[in-house]
Amino acid sequence: xxxxxxxxxxxxxxxxxxHFLFNPRRSLIPKPHLLARGxxxxxxxxxxxxxxGTATGDSNPVTQDLTExxxxxxxxxILACPICYNSLISKNGPGLTLAFQSASNLECHTCKKDxxxxxxYLDLAVASGSKDYAETxxxxxxxxxxxxxxxxxxxxxxxxxxxxxxxxxxxEFEMAKGYLKPSTGGTxxxxxxxxxxxxxxxxxxxxFSLVIALDFSENMLQQCYNFINQEGMPRENLILVRxxxxxxxxxxxxxxxxxxxxxxxxxxxxxxxxxxxxxxxRPGGVFVATTFILDVLPPVIPILKTVRQYYxxxxxxxxxxxxxxxxxxxxxxxxxNFTCVRNGPFVMISATKPS
Numbered sequence: 001x002x003x004x005x006x007x008x009x010x011x012x013x014x015x016x017x018x019h020f021l022f023n024p025r026r027s028l029i030p031k032p033h034l035l036a037r038g039x040x041x042x043x044x045x046x047x048x049x050x051x052x053g054t055a056t057g058d059s060n061p062v063t064q065d066l067t068e069x070x071x072x073x074x075x076x077x078i079l080a081c082p083i084c085y086n087s088l089i090s091k092n093g094p095g096l097t098l099a100f101q102s103a104s105n106l107e108c109h110t111c112k113k114d115x116x117x118x119x120x121y122l123d124l125a126v127a128s129g130s131k132d133y134a135e136t137x138x139x140x141x142x143x144x145x146x147x148x149x150x151x152x153x154x155x156x157x158x159x160x161x162x163x164x165x166x167x168x169x170x171x172e173f174e175m176a177k178g179y180l181k182p183s184t185g186g187t188x189x190x191x192x193x194x195x196x197x198x199x200x201x202x203x204x205x206x207x208f209s210l211v212i213a214l215d216f217s218e219n220m221l222q223q224c225y226n227f228i229n230q231e232g233m234p235r236e237n238l239i240l241v242r243x244x245x246x247x248x249x250x251x252x253x254x255x256x257x258x259x260x261x262x263x264x265x266x267x268x269x270x271x272x273x274x275x276x277x278x279x280x281x282r283p284g285g286v287f288v289a290t291t292f293i294l295d296v297l298p299p300v301i302p303i304l305k306t307v308r309q310y311y312x313x314x315x316x317x318x319x320x321x322x323x324x325x326x327x328x329x330x331x332x333x334x335x336x337n338f339t340c341v342r343n344g345p346f347v348m349i350s351a352t353k354p355s
Contacts, residue, residue, distance in 0.1 A: 188208045
């Protein structure tokens with residue numbers, strides 16, 4: 001083991017420290033906040049004939065692996081192609097920062113598809129860049145893509161949630177922080193962020209090294225961008241990404257936390273969304289969400305439950321689940337330690353990725 005560590009150490013001396021701090025796929029040194037949690041570091045084994053602290057030639061598998069990985073890390077390594085889930089690289093060179101340059105390009109390391117940043121958000125939807133094909137979602141999803149609803153969301157729409165038992169954004173944020181403490185210092189995705197109400201709160205809190213405001217609606221992300229500018233917020237730790245919740249553009253096991261505020265009932269397929277969240281969460285990562293809950297006859301009586309499903313399919317209406325269904329959904333998608341807090345139709349749930 002000493003020899004193995006020595007060989008790895010020789011390679012480390014020739015690579016920038018930021019490469020290891022931010023690369024979630026092949027990083028040999030975990031993020032500082034992971035060190036505090038006692039994460040075990042496994043060193044790659046090399047030939048025992050190599051002297052300690054010596055990096056061998058190009059035939060060394062450790063050197064080859066790190067060299068290839070350094071090419072991938074010219075962008076933000078947690079970002080991945082939503083088609084093949086492989087890492088994205090920057091076509092603008094390694095100088096690309098979290099506050100993306102206007103009109104900067106990223107490219108899939110494997111399938112070579114280009115992804116554009118329009119100066120407001122990075123478009124990582126599967127259909128991004130298509131010329132003739134246009135993605136059409138269910139009616140309720142399309143509603144939130146409209147300029148009017150996006151404009152009204154923080155100007156009266158979200159405030160009406162109080163009638164459904166929602167305690168208000170500030171209180172919800174404080175409640176979520178309690179669940180998210182284990183992921184402090186890491187990366188959080190604010191999924192279905194809308195106009196970025198909670199994305200901005202997370203960024204201002206300083207709890208996370210990186211906040212990703214993610215939504216499928218172009219107009220919601222435009223509103224988020226406008227609010228960021230109005231509030232004079234720095235963007236060093238905040239990026240805006242357009243993506244589908246059922247095809248998250250992130251490397252597997254690369255994210256420390258995912259938050260989804262008042263969103264699950266809007267997703268065309270909650271199981272596809274939660275499964276993707278489970279995939280991108282690192283072991284021990286936290287999922288926190290709020291939604292409207294339904295604990296009346298339809299979820300209990302099988303025939304009425306079936307009628308409800310057919311109604312939802314035909315009407316493209318919201319999908320309100322019961323507490324039991326939400327717990328079963330999380331467990332089915334590989335998450336554990338489900339807990340929830342309720343207030344009438346309002347529920348906040350939390351679950352974790354097994355360590």
